[in-house]
Amino acid sequence: MNNKNEFITNSEEETFSLAKNLGSELIGKEVILLIGELGAGKTIFAKGIASGAGVEDVTEVCSPSYTILNIYEGKFPIYHFDLYRLSDIEEIEDLGWEDYIGEGVVIIEWGEKVSFPNPDIKIEIQILGNNRRKIRIFKFKN
Numbered sequence: 001m002n003n004k005n006e007f008i009t010n011s012e013e014e015t016f017s018l019a020k021n022l023g024s025e026l027i028g029k030e031v032i033l034l035i036g037e038l039g040a041g042k043t044i045f046a047k048g049i050a051s052g053a054g055v056e057d058v059t060e061v062c063s064p065s066y067t068i069l070n071i072y073e074g075k076f077p078i079y080h081f082d083l084y085r086l087s088d089i090e091e092i093e094d095l096g097w098e099d100y101i102g103e104g105v106v107i108i109e110w111g112e113k114v115s116f117p118n119p120d121i122k123i124e125i126q127i128l129g130n131n132r133r134k135i136r137i138f139k140f141k142n
Contacts, residue, residue, distance in 0.1 A: 023052020
C-alpha cells in the first residue's frame with residue numbers, strides 16, 4: 001500500500017496537531033522517516049507524534065543532534081534519531097538504529113540519509129514561507 005496525503009499548515013501549532021493525530025494512530029512498531037531542510041519543522045513533527053503516542057511531557061522531546069538518540073516513553077518506547085551531524089554512510093550504519101526496529105516507534109530526522117528500504121511512514125516537510133509548511137505523509141503499510 002502506498003497512501004499519500006498532502007497538507008498545508010500555517011503555524012507550528014497546526015504542524016504539531018497534524019503530527020499528534022498521526023501519533024495517536026501508531027501501534028508501536030513503526031519506522032518513520034522525517035525529511036526536510038534545516039528549520040522545516042522535523043522536531044516539531046516528532047514532538048507531535050510523541051504527544052499523540054502518549055508522551056506526557058513533550059518538552060522533553062528535542063532534537064538529538066548531538067546525542068544522536070533520545071528515548072521517550074508513552075504507550076510504547078519512541079526512539080528518536082537525528083542524523084544531521086552525520087554525513088558518512090558508515091557512521092550512520094554503525095549507529096545500530098536497526099536494532100530498535102520492532103521494539104517501539106523509530107523516528108529518524110534527516111531520514112533521507114538512511115538507505116532503509118521499507119519505512120512504514122515517510123514525511124516530507126517543505127517550507128513555503130514564515131510558518132507555512134507543505135507536509136506530505138506517505139504510508140507504506142497498514
